[in-house]
Amino acid sequence: MTTVILGSGIIGTTTAYYLAKAGEKVIVLDRQSDVALETSFANAGLIAPGHSYTWASPEAPWILLKSLVHGGQSLRLKLGTDWRMYAWCWEFLKNCTTEKALLNTGRKVRLAMYSQVQLNALMQAEQLDFQGASKGLLYLHRDRAALDRAVAAMTVLTDAGLELNVLHPQQIVQMEPALRSSADQLAGALYCPTDQTGDARLFTQALYERCIALGVEFRFNTKVLRIRAGDVVEAIETSDGTVVAERYVLAFGSYSPITARDLGYQLPIYPVKGYSATFPTHADHIPPTVGGVDEQNLIAWAPFEGRLRVTATAEFAGYDTTHSPGDFEHMIGAARRLFPQGADYSKPSFWAGLRPMTPNGTPLIGPTRHRNFFLNVGHGHLGWTWACGTAKIVSDFVQGRAPDIDLAGLTMM
Ligand SMILES: Cc1cc2nc3c(=O)[nH]c(=O)nc-3n(C[C@H](O)[C@H](O)[C@H](O)COP(=O)(O)OP(=O)(O)OC[C@H]3O[C@@H](n4cnc5c(N)ncnc54)[C@H](O)[C@@H]3O)c2cc1C
Numbered sequence: 575m576t577t578v579i580l581g582s583g584i585i586g587t588t589t590a591y592y593l594a595k596a597g598e599k600v601i602v603l604d605r606q607s608d609v610a611l612e613t614s615f616a617n618a619g620l621i622a623p624g625h626s627y628t629w630a631s632p633e634a635p636w637i638l639l640k641s642l643v644h645g646g647q648s649l650r651l652k653l654g655t656d657w658r659m660y661a662w663c664w665e666f667l668k669n670c671t672t673e674k675a676l677l678n679t680g681r682k683v684r685l686a687m688y689s690q691v692q693l694n695a696l697m698q699a700e701q702l703d704f705q706g707a708s709k710g711l712l713y714l715h716r717d718r719a720a721l722d723r724a725v726a727a728m729t730v731l732t733d734a735g736l737e738l739n740v741l742h743p744q745q746i747v748q749m750e751p752a753l754r755s756s757a758d759q760l761a762g763a764l765y766c767p768t769d770q771t772g773d774a775r776l777f778t779q780a781l782y783e784r785c786i787a788l789g790v791e792f793r794f795n796t797k798v799l800r801i802r803a804g805d806v807v808e809a810i811e812t813s814d815g816t817v818v819a820e821r822y823v824l825a826f827g828s829y830s831p832i833t834a835r836d837l838g839y840q841l842p843i844y845p846v847k848g849y850s851a852t853f854p855t856h857a858d859h860i861p862p863t864v865g866g867v868d869e870q871n872l873i874a875w876a877p878f879e880g881r882l883r884v885t886a887t888a889e890f891a892g893y894d895t896t897h898s899p900g901d902f903e904h905m906i907g908a909a910r911r912l913f914p915q916g917a918d919y920s921k922p923s924f925w926a927g928l929r930p931m932t933p934n935g936t937p938l939i940g941p942t943r944h945r946n947f948f949l950n951v952g953h954g955h956l957g958w959t960w961a962c963g964t965a966k967i968v969s970d971f972v973q974g975r976a977p978d979i980d981l982a983g984l985t986m987m
Pocket residue numbers: 580581582583584585586603604605606609610611612613614615616617618619620621622774796797798799825826827828829833846847848849850874885886926927928929930951952953954955956957958959960
């Protein structure tokens with residue numbers, strides 16, 4: 575039996591790998607000329623169960639309101655005429671209760687921890703080179719009250735079995751000497767020792783090579799125009815002809831809702847734009863060795879070989895992925911203050927991508943009303959973290975096996 579996977583981002587490629595490894599025949603369709611050229615191209619690189627908190631929290635409506643009134647760099651909302659954005663925001667606001675935030679964060683961290691087990695097994699089996707590091711992640715807080723709130727909030731993660739340690743500034747510097755000159759700006763940090771870093775694009779490219787060796791057929795420069803279906807999906811119409819298979823998996827990231835409308839599904843996914851800047855590092859720099867997040871400025875960073883990546887911003891701007899140097903000033907300023915000698919900040923590579931966000935923060939994975947059509951969509955800000963877990967779950971569903979994780983709240987059925 576043949577399975578067609580729609581999309582060769584990190585999610586589609588990882589799904590192709592698990593299916594091919596299980597002996598399935600797999601075809602992957604993508605409009606781009608290679609894997610991981612859209613949202614999976616230059617994300618922050620954090621594999622971060624320790625950052626599984628849902629964005630829809632009791633504080634979120636006030637943050638949203640403040641950004642509308644005063645503007646802001648971390649959250650930007652461009653008011654326009656896209657009713658889908660308002661519908662998404664309304665659903666988001668409905669998830670901003672304490673009860674729902676705890677429920678959704680609990681689901682997110684459970685999936686993140688399951689995914690990390692799958693990733694580590696895959697790393698051991700395949701020895702992929704994606705400049706990965708297993709040194710934990712630092713979540714920095716700049717004032718005592720914010721640190722106290724973070725310590726109180728972390729129980730939802732520790733109750734799920736995740737280890738989180740509270741560090742004072744001297745301990746932060748011991749762990750990350752590159753923060754020595756900025757330690758006086760910090761009140762403390764949470765440190766998740768099992769969190770990891772790695773370049774998501776390099777991972778996807780390395781996995782693509784394994785997929786090719788396993789016989790997966792990638793059809794690039796192939797735009798999917800329409801899905802044809804009755805009770806089941808019958809065919810995919812593309813810019814390069816019609817493709818027919820027995821089973822289909824949708825993994826189009828932020829574009830998934832557009833394609834799913836052909837089948838009558840209204841997927842609750844909206845693109846939330848983020849920006850990244852990657853700087854070269856040389857022998858005379860002091861780059862960080864551990865990745866992390868500056869929780870006040872909402873800046874994430876990850877060190878790779880000879881590079882430092884910094885990312886920021888959640889912007890509602892539809893499907894626009896353009897950027898200009900001004901979009902990066904805030905994050906470069908924050909990175910310079912944290913790591914004054916961290917990289918050659920004069921030579922940035924700029925990028926912007928669209929997080930496929932659901933209002934409650936959990937992805938949609940598994941079966942649909944069409945019994946030969948499966949979803950692997952809506953990974954939001956955690957697509958790298960969840961890639962291996964969601965791919966394993968979807969490949970189990972496709973092959974008629976029950977996944978070995980509780981999927982409450984993560985499927986459409
Ligand atoms: C700034 C930023 C920082 C991030 N940091 C992190 C992080 O640190 N950790 C983490 O876990 N996650 C992070 N993420 C999230 C993560 O990058 C995404 O969740 C993930 O890349 C989504 O992968 P995907 O495969 O679903 O989508 P994509 O990578 O966008 O892949 C979708 C594919 O579908 C194809 N496609 C779409 N429509 C069509 C069509 N009609 N025909 C043919 N092909 C089509 C596209 O070409 C694309 O290749 C970050 C995201 C951003 C933007």
